[in-house]
Amino acid sequence: MRKFKEYIIEKLILASGLASIFFVIVIFLFLLKEGLAVFKIVTPANFLFGKNWYPISEPPQLGIFPLILGSLLVTLGAAIISVPIGIACAVYIAEVAPVRTKEILKASIELLAAIPSVVLGFIGMVTLVPWVKSIFKLPTGLTALSGSIMLAFMAMPTIVSIAEDALYSVPRSYKEGALALGATHWQTIYRVLLPAASSGILAAVMLGIGRVIGETMAVMMITGNAALMPHSFLQPVRTLTATIAAEMGEAVVGSEHYFALFAIGIVLFVISFAINITADLFLHRKR
């Protein structure tokens, strides 16, 4: 009887484990089935590098290059802001902060991660957007820059907590070795701790970027959503994610537009997958 119980429990656990793989595969197959249909109408090259996204004109023009650039631009901006601040914050928490400050900081960063993206987007819309508009004297504050700043807030918790873990797991003996040679605290951080934690920090950055590129709600609310080729940070852009979210509701099932949105889904899936794999590689290189 006991053996039978063990058997059932083992199989249940196995089934739960397999379920997650099964769901990923099913989702991916569904994406492929719906998305690949678009290539009956446009070639993959024209789809990826076409400069015009007019999905409901006649005939529809389905080039997603402006959307890819929009996503990349917003992500790049967010990375430029969040990576240095995030790493510096991780160094402060791991190495400099007194115990109490450290605990308060860690808790508040987790809190930052807990804010729903809609709320962040809303706050960005009423505070950041007018601010960007007046500082740069733009016709509208709904720009790539606003999106980048907002997304930087979202990437920060991931970057800080994973980079802090990486710094924390550097053997204590490295730090002692450096200090015993007469290195200053900063020299120890810069020349020993950061290099020793570099793979974990790179993984932190990649995962932060992965979080940003998949983000939808906040960017949709504050980047302006104009599917035009972006030329600077100070103009409205539209991201891949926002396109799907904004247009899926109005696309007729089975139309070219509908298929094209699924194809965008595939592109996003491939990008996120590549980022996660890279982050994994960095994490595992760590011994």
Add this chain to the structure above:
Amino acid sequence: MDEAIKMKAENVNFFYGKTQALKDVSLDIHAHSVTAIIGPSGCGKSTFIRLLNRMNDLIPHAQLIGRVYLDCQDVFSHAADPVELRRRVGMVFQKPNPFPKSIFENIAYGLHVNNIKDKDFVETRVIESLKKAALWEEVRHRLHESALKLSGGQQQRLCIARCLAVSPEVILFDEPCASLDPISTAKIEELILELKKEYTIVIVTHNMQQAARVADYTAFFLLGELIEFNKTQELFTAPKDKRTEAYITGRFG
């Protein structure tokens, strides 16, 4: 033997939070000699040696009452700079802790943090340090390989070379042979005897034979107190305190 006093601890009390780890310890460390600190685990010997180059500064809630002098200067005074102190008082740890870099970079590291950039000078100093640490012959053809590929004993000698490269005056050894085999241990001991000509050495050890072999002076610690301090030979042959006698004859510890 030079009888000048290089370092001096005066009525040192040390607390980890509320636990007292050292009780009123006063000890003189003679220049160009080897001073061994022996005692059972938890007797405060590592705590004591780590005070000498202020490595205990890293521990939160630790508190020191008393004074430690290096060449008559109080190393814990407000004016004293721990970074400067650690450049003069080097340390070799219990577990070899080379950085995950090449052999060459490991030794050059101490020079880089001292802002010495002249390449020729750095190279000469690296070779010189490796020779002094009796490691040169074994690594001369692979200076640019990772230091982590070396054996434990070689890594420990590398750490000694790394320490020598910044020209310290005092070298602290915190159980340097605890993780090494007997042959590597013998090499390190030989090296310590060689080094005392130029440097002042303090060594913490679990191993009484080791203290007897390498040290000129030996201090016996028990439960945070300095029980007895004397020339090694006298301490081992004619201990004055019963507790010292009990420890060295193996009745406890």
